[in-house]
Structure formats: C-alpha cells, structure tokens
Amino acid sequence: MVLATHTKPATTDFGAAVALSCRECGTRYDLGPDFACIECFGPLEVAYEFGPVSREQIEAGPTSVWRYRALLPVPADVADKPNLAPGWTKLVRADRLAAELGLRSLHIKDDSGNPTHSFKDRVVAIAVEAARNFGFHTLSCSSTGNLAGAVTAAAARAGLDACVFIPADLEQAKVVMGSVYGGRLVGIEGTYDEVNRFCSELIGDPLGDKWGFVNVNLRPYYAEGSKTLAYEIAEQLGWRLPEQIVIPIASGSQLTKIDKGFAELIKLGLVEDRPYKVIGAQAAGCAPVATAFRAGHDVIKPVKPDTIAKSLAIGNPADAPYVLDIVRRTGGVVEDVTDDQIVDAIRLLARTEGIFAETAGGVTVGVLTKLAREGRLDPEAETVVLNTGDGLKTLDAVAAHARPSAVIRPSLDAFRATVAE
Numbered sequence: 001m002v003l004a005t006h007t008k009p010a011t012t013d014f015g016a017a018v019a020l021s022c023r024e025c026g027t028r029y030d031l032g033p034d035f036a037c038i039e040c041f042g043p044l045e046v047a048y049e050f051g052p053v054s055r056e057q058i059e060a061g062p063t064s065v066w067r068y069r070a071l072l073p074v075p076a077d078v079a080d081k082p083n084l085a086p087g088w089t090k091l092v093r094a095d096r097l098a099a100e101l102g103l104r105s106l107h108i109k110d111d112s113g114n115p116t117h118s119f120k121d122r123v124v125a126i127a128v129e130a131a132r133n134f135g136f137h138t139l140s141c142s143s144t145g146n147l148a149g150a151v152t153a154a155a156a157r158a159g160l161d162a163c164v165f166i167p168a169d170l171e172q173a174k175v176v177m178g179s180v181y182g183g184r185l186v187g188i189e190g191t192y193d194e195v196n197r198f199c200s201e202l203i204g205d206p207l208g209d210k211w212g213f214v215n216v217n218l219r220p221y222y223a224e225g226s227k228t229l230a231y232e233i234a235e236q237l238g239w240r241l242p243e244q245i246v247i248p249i250a251s252g253s254q255l256t257k258i259d260k261g262f263a264e265l266i267k268l269g270l271v272e273d274r275p276y277k278v279i280g281a282q283a284a285g286c287a288p289v290a291t292a293f294r295a296g297h298d299v300i301k302p303v304k305p306d307t308i309a310k311s312l313a314i315g316n317p318a319d320a321p322y323v324l325d326i327v328r329r330t331g332g333v334v335e336d337v338t339d340d341q342i343v344d345a346i347r348l349l350a351r352t353e354g355i356f357a358e359t360a361g362g363v364t365v366g367v368l369t370k371l372a373r374e375g376r377l378d379p380e381a382e383t384v385v386l387n388t389g390d391g392l393k394t395l396d397a398v399a400a401h402a403r404p405s406a407v408i409r410p411s412l413d414a415f416r417a418t419v420a421e
C-alpha cells in the first residue's frame, strides 16, 4: 500500500472504507485527500470491506442518505453530526406520463426535494464528512451551478468556511443560492471547464492547498454519494433493480456510481441479480458522450457547451470512458435532445405529473420521450427516470411559455370576455 502524503487528524473514521484504489491499474492508497494515481494518473475510488448488511438494518435507519451509512465512507454516528441529511427523496409513480409515452411502468426519482433542491446535496454530504476527517476548515468547488449552493449550505450547517467558483454567466437562482448561505462565491469569466482548470491550479498554490475541494481532492468520497440514488431506487421499488434507468450526464460521475451502487446491492445479496439497461442523457448543445457513443468511440472529443441545460454543461467530462463502458455493457444508449425538446419535456412532465423539473430533468425526460417515440425503449420494462433539480432554479428556460392566459380587471364581465375568446 502506498502511504498517503498528507497528515491526517488523530481520529478518522471512514466506516467500512479501507483504501483508495486506482480505477485503471488497481494500485491501492491510504484513505487521504487524493484523487489521481501516482503510477498511471488514473482516477482513485473508494474501496470497502463490507460486513454483513441486511434490509432490516437499513429500513430501521433514518429517512436520509444516512440509512445507507454502512455502505458509505462515513462514521457510524454520522447522523448525529450537524449536516443537511439529504436524500430519501420521492420515487413517484408516473402513470400519466407513462400512458402518454406508451410505457407500462414508469417512476420519476425526484431529487428536487433535497435541501438545496438538487441531487448535489447527496455528494456534498459525503465530502463534508471526508473534510472533517482530514481536518479541512474550508470547503471549495468548481460548479456548474447547483454544487455551489449545495457546498455553501452544507458548510454553513457544519460550521465550515466556503469559497466556491462558478462560471459568471449562470442562472440568477443559482448565483443567489451560491451566495445566500454565506461564504465566498466567485464568478469566473469562462466556461465550467475553465473554472475547473483554475481550481486545479489553486489547489497547488498556498492559497488553496489546505482546502477541501469537494470535486477535486475530495472527489473519490464525493462521488460515493451518488450511490445513494441507486440504493434508494432499489429499496423504494421493493428491493428490486429497475430494468431501464435514464440518468443525466455532466461529468458522468453520477451515472458510473449508480451502476456501482446497483452492483454492490447484488453482491451483498440485498436485491436479486437482474439485467438493467443504463441510458445516458445529454443536451445536444453539450453532447460529447452521446457523440462518442454514436460513433462507436471509447474516448470523447471535448466540446464548447452551448445549451440551456447549464447544470450539465461540461465539455470534457472526466468519467466519459467509464460511462461509455457501462452503457455498452448493459445494452443501453447515450442520446441527446435539443434545447426546444428540453423545454417541451419540462412542460410535458409538469402537465402530466405535477413535477416542475430544472433543465437537467428536461434532458432526461426529453431523452425518455425521444426513445419511446422512436420505438427504442422496451415499453414493458420497469423504467426509472431521474429528475435531478428543481424547475425554480431555471425559470428562464420556460418563462416565455408559462405566462398568465390573460390579465383582466377584477370583474365577471371581463372574465366572461376572455373565456369567450
């Protein structure tokens, strides 16, 4: 085992996690704030030695991601610490949308119900525990929008400082949410990929080398948070894996960790092993993974994003090769939808199920709709589609289509006149 180069505080507790392991060459490292293999530069991920875990034990836990603490790199008493306890969001049966698309069984996993209204609270919750373990007092990140709010809110609750970085041209709601919880929010004149590169530089500088960047030096821990989506979906289906699942792709981390979560449930005997298809969803204005999938390539060509789905606008997604592997191995696809199709899908979901999704949800529901209408989905399969954020975060996307049908004087005559029109 290679020794970590960082000094850890005396008491660290990562639960059943025992090491970091290189995804490419398998070299193992001590659990530390490290993210890349010294041997081959491959990404590091958390490795475990799980004890026995039962359905009953999980079901008796809190109604948050902490019910799965035995499967995460966190201490056993994590639920007692000050944190936002995200997760255990609704899995909504979507019969009306299913009927519209000709599908037999459809559920929406609605992560807009998290504390800062996106899926990012899950990953940040795990990163905060890692930051505590490593003795970091400042949390940081490069963000496409949702992460900035999730980090500053979690830092506020945990009593940590925060300094987060976003592209300067984000939606107003995301700027406000990145700022209102305190800490420092810095807008960078550039794309997300440029913000991310800037953060990699900052981490090597005395200004930032003592900070916990949730998606850089804490990334192996952060990424584990996405597994909770897999656990929750399986438990909420009655301890069963879905047969088809539609997942949005930004960096691709969420998709790869949902697959890891399903694999762990099978290995631990918590669900029956049955085949599932992983379907990746991107916006056409930032679709490097969908493009590589269609071309039969194993690696992507970076793009410059231009889409209303800003939370997914990563032009050079780090986990793309693993996403392509998983999608091909499971018999799924990666598909993309235009901005107009994203808006149509947001409106379709809202009018059929009463769920108002952010543009990322428009991307997944849009891809679901496109595949269903083109006959490329199994209509009989148990299908789950993710909504990863709240529509209130991206109001501008639909504002032109969602206006009062009339503005009138408060009189019955005036109303009668508009009804007659």
Ligand SMILES: *Cc1c(COP(=O)(O)O)cnc(C)c1O
Pocket: 118, 119, 120, 146, 147, 248, 249, 250, 251, 252, 253, 254, 255, 311, 312, 358, 360, 388, 389
């Ligand atoms: C960050 C994010 C995702 C997924 O991101 P990955 O980098 O692929 O893990 C999906 N939806 C929303 C709304 C997000 O903010």
Ligand SMILES: [Zn+2]
Pocket: 022, 023, 024, 025, 026, 027, 037, 038, 039, 040, 041, 042
């Ligand atoms: Zn390696």
